[in-house]
Amino acid sequence: MPQRIPASEITAAQIGAAEINAENIGKTFGAFRALNDLSLDIRRGEFLTLLGPSGSGKTTFLMILAGFIAPSEGRLMMNGKDITHVPAEDRSYGMVFQGYALFPHLTVEQNIAFPLKVRRRNSSDIKRRVGAMIERVGLVGHEKKLPAKLSGGQQQRVALARALVFEPSVLLLDEPFSALDKNLRALMQEEVKRLHQETGTTFVFVTHDQSEALALSSRVAIFNHGELLQIGGPQDVYERPASRFVAEFLGEINLLPLKGVIRNGSGATGRFEDRAIILDRATQKIGDEAVAAIRPEHMHLTETPPPADCNAITCCVEGATYLGALTKYHLKTKTGTPIAVSIPTAAASPLNSRTDVWVSWPTREGFLLPAGE
Amino acid sequence: MIAKSSGKLLLLAPLLLFLGLAYVVPFLGIVRWSFTLPEPGIGQYRAVFSDPLVQSVFLRTLRICLVVTAASLLAAYAIAYVWVRGTRLQRMLAEFCILVPFWISVLTRAFGWLALLSNRGLINTWLEAAGITSEPLALARNELGVIIGMTHFLIPFAVFPIASAMRSIDERVLLAARGMGASRSRIFWTVFVPLTSGGLIGAALIVFVFALGFFVTPAILGGGRSVMVAELVYLRIFQSPDWGLGAAISVILVLFIGVLLAMMRRFIKPAHLVG
Ligand SMILES: Nc1ncnc2c1ncn2[C@@H]1O[C@H](COP(=O)(O)OP(=O)(O)OP(=O)(O)O)[C@@H](O)[C@H]1O
Ligand SMILES: [Mg+2]
Numbered sequence: 001m002p003q004r005i006p007a008s009e010i011t012a013a014q015i016g017a018a019e020i021n022a023e024n025i026g027k028t029f030g031a032f033r034a035l036n037d038l039s040l041d042i043r044r045g046e047f048l049t050l051l052g053p054s055g056s057g058k059t060t061f062l063m064i065l066a067g068f069i070a071p072s073e074g075r076l077m078m079n080g081k082d083i084t085h086v087p088a089e090d091r092s093y094g095m096v097f098q099g100y101a102l103f104p105h106l107t108v109e110q111n112i113a114f115p116l117k118v119r120r121r122n123s124s125d126i127k128r129r130v131g132a133m134i135e136r137v138g139l140v141g142h143e144k145k146l147p148a149k150l151s152g153g154q155q156q157r158v159a160l161a162r163a164l165v166f167e168p169s170v171l172l173l174d175e176p177f178s179a180l181d182k183n184l185r186a187l188m189q190e191e192v193k194r195l196h197q198e199t200g201t202t203f204v205f206v207t208h209d210q211s212e213a214l215a216l217s218s219r220v221a222i223f224n225h226g227e228l229l230q231i232g233g234p235q236d237v238y239e240r241p242a243s244r245f246v247a248e249f250l251g252e253i254n255l256l257p258l259k260g261v262i263r264n265g266s267g268a269t270g271r272f273e274d275r276a277i278i279l280d281r282a283t284q285k286i287g288d289e290a291v292a293a294i295r296p297e298h299m300h301l302t303e304t305p306p307p308a309d310c311n312a313i314t315c316c317v318e319g320a321t322y323l324g325a326l327t328k329y330h331l332k333t334k335t336g337t338p339i340a341v342s343i344p345t346a347a348a349s350p351l352n353s354r355t356d357v358w359v360s361w362p363t364r365e366g367f368l369l370p371a372g373e
Numbered sequence: 374m375i376a377k378s379s380g381k382l383l384l385l386a387p388l389l390l391f392l393g394l395a396y397v398v399p400f401l402g403i404v405r406w407s408f409t410l411p412e413p414g415i416g417q418y419r420a421v422f423s424d425p426l427v428q429s430v431f432l433r434t435l436r437i438c439l440v441v442t443a444a445s446l447l448a449a450y451a452i453a454y455v456w457v458r459g460t461r462l463q464r465m466l467a468e469f470c471i472l473v474p475f476w477i478s479v480l481t482r483a484f485g486w487l488a489l490l491s492n493r494g495l496i497n498t499w500l501e502a503a504g505i506t507s508e509p510l511a512l513a514r515n516e517l518g519v520i521i522g523m524t525h526f527l528i529p530f531a532v533f534p535i536a537s538a539m540r541s542i543d544e545r546v547l548l549a550a551r552g553m554g555a556s557r558s559r560i561f562w563t564v565f566v567p568l569t570s571g572g573l574i575g576a577a578l579i580v581f582v583f584a585l586g587f588f589v590t591p592a593i594l595g596g597g598r599s600v601m602v603a604e605l606v607y608l609r610i611f612q613s614p615d616w617g618l619g620a621a622i623s624v625i626l627v628l629f630i631g632v633l634l635a636m637m638r639r640f641i642k643p644a645h646l647v648g
Contacts, residue, residue, distance in 0.1 A: 166553070
């Protein structure tokens with residue numbers, strides 16, 4: 001039974017959704033440190049994504065949340081109660097595994113009914129809930145099939161239905177879409193988003209696909225080498241990354257080493273090659289040298305000097321890549337720093353290689369990162 | 374395509390030739406005897422189905438084989454479980470228990486059991502010395518002895534297909550069941566066991582088919598009182614020279630086993646048998 005809280009405090013959809021606090025979680029496998037002093041609050045009813053490269057400890061953290069493995073240090077609180085040593089079968093969170101982990105010997109219907117049977121619900125109740133769930137995930141007509149007879153997307157739906165049918169207070173999803181093709185992936189992302197809104201359950205979603213993380217989540221937690229680097233809304237982490245790793249992991253970014261950096265107010269100025277660069281935002285503590293980071297889609301290309309309120313540098317065109325909706329230009333500055341600029345294909349004009357152009361961006365775009373690695 | 378499969382056939386040829394010469398040709402000879410000795414006709418087959426002695430041996434064989442199959446499966450399932458899912462030490466121990474019997478001949482093992490189970494064997498001596506029984510329990514020279522000896526011999530053959538089925542279970546499926554709140558016993562009975570059913574069927578057929586042809590173990594541990602089909606064939610051919618009847622019984626046995634093997638092919642993947 002998920003713990004209930006006074007209804008006045010939360011919205012109807014979130015009744016039963018859990019709040020989890022991970023406090024200083026560490027996990028060591030033999031001599032290998034998989035998670036290190038990880039503290040993270042998962043809010044009631046939120047859609048939190050754990051994002052990070054392979055081996056960064058996402059699955060390990062999810063397994064600790066689910067209760068399948070015990071942390072070496074730290075504790076886990078749910079709705080204010082210590083659940084560190086509560087076994088998985090008593091936590092009873094919904095879980096969608098990578099590769100779905102459906103019961104191969106049970107039909108779609110029986111798979112979805114399994115968690116209800118475990119809870120000894122009466123058969124008419126089971127029938128009703130399973131039927132409703134099958135309808136909700138769009139599997140009507142496939143009730144009697146075995147998982148092996150279903151397509152990847154359909155198996156995915158069964159896994160979701162099975163994980164949600166008993167109204168768990170938390171749903172954990174470990175890279176659920178990594179085996180699907182691009183279209184199906186987009187479709188399933190929509191579906192998961194809708195299920196999150198409809199159920200109001202707390203979702204914790206693992207992926208190493210940054211665009212998926214940005215598209216789905218209310219907050220994104222970025223992992224690397226077993227550490228939590230940053231957590232925040234998609235826009236926060238994308239536009240105000242706290243470190244170079246986060247900045248680069250969330251998408252392509254241009255890095256311009258600056259010299260003679262001076263803070264002024266909330267912004268900063270510095271020198272790149274022979275030009276002054278102004279940034280309106282500079283939240284980081286930085287020294288005399290720093291790196292200006294600007295996303296390719298925030299930059300413009302012109303053949304004449306841009307307006308004065310923009311930063312501008314001269315570059316030489318090296319080539320272009322057609323990406324459908326966008327065209328990406330590859331350029332080099334005078335000292336050889338590579339620059340990428342993405343422009344909507346509809347607005348792109350053909351530029352020959354070896355021509356000199358102006359790359360510019362408004363001073364409100366971009367941010368400062370500490371120099372060096 | 375054709376060239377490729379004929380190439381493979383060529384590789385198989387020596388084996389096919391050997392099987393043909395060593396089994397098929399002699400078997401055809403036996404089929405001929407069954408219809409010609411002592412006189413041409415189907416008289417021997419009629420005798421098989423009307424002779425109460427032969428019938429009782431067939432029934433006993435069937436009964437012993439069924440009990441042995443059930444007992445072997447039960448023991449093999451437990452051993453396979455420990456072998457596949459136990460701790461390192463448990464695995465090593467299980468492996469040892471599975472492999473050691475293979476190094477000891479059937480004959481030695483049968484006599485070993487006799488030494489344990491007979492009236493003046495170890496078990497009865499101990500029981501009497503401890504004052505638990507006053508006269509020996511009938512453990513050998515009867516069906517019980519035969520069943521014990523055969524089960525012991527056949528367990529390893531059942532372990533391999535079962536262990537192979539257990540190994541192919543996706544760990545995450547079991548985790549998923551746990552995550553949904555299922556208890557260990559529920560996971561075992563509703564997920565683990567059904568997922569090993571292919572291995573169980575394969576093991577059952579192998580053990581049963583092997584058991585049907587057992588000769589040495591019943592002869593020694595049955596003490597002549599629990600004659601099984603194979604021993605009956607032996608007696609008919611070597612003691613009461615009645616070659617036709619022995620041949621007819623053999624043919625029926627081989628046909629029965631053929632039907633069982635055909636069933637096996639339908640129900641299970643060959644991969645489950647080799648482990
Ligand atoms: N049971 C284990 N024993 C030893 N090492 C382990 C174990 N489980 C995980 N690890 C190690 O811990 C690290 C983190 O693994 P984890 O599975 O959490 O990564 P991940 O972020 O989920 O990666 P991926 O995106 O590839 O799934 C890896 O280096 C892995 O080798
Ligand atoms: Mg993982």
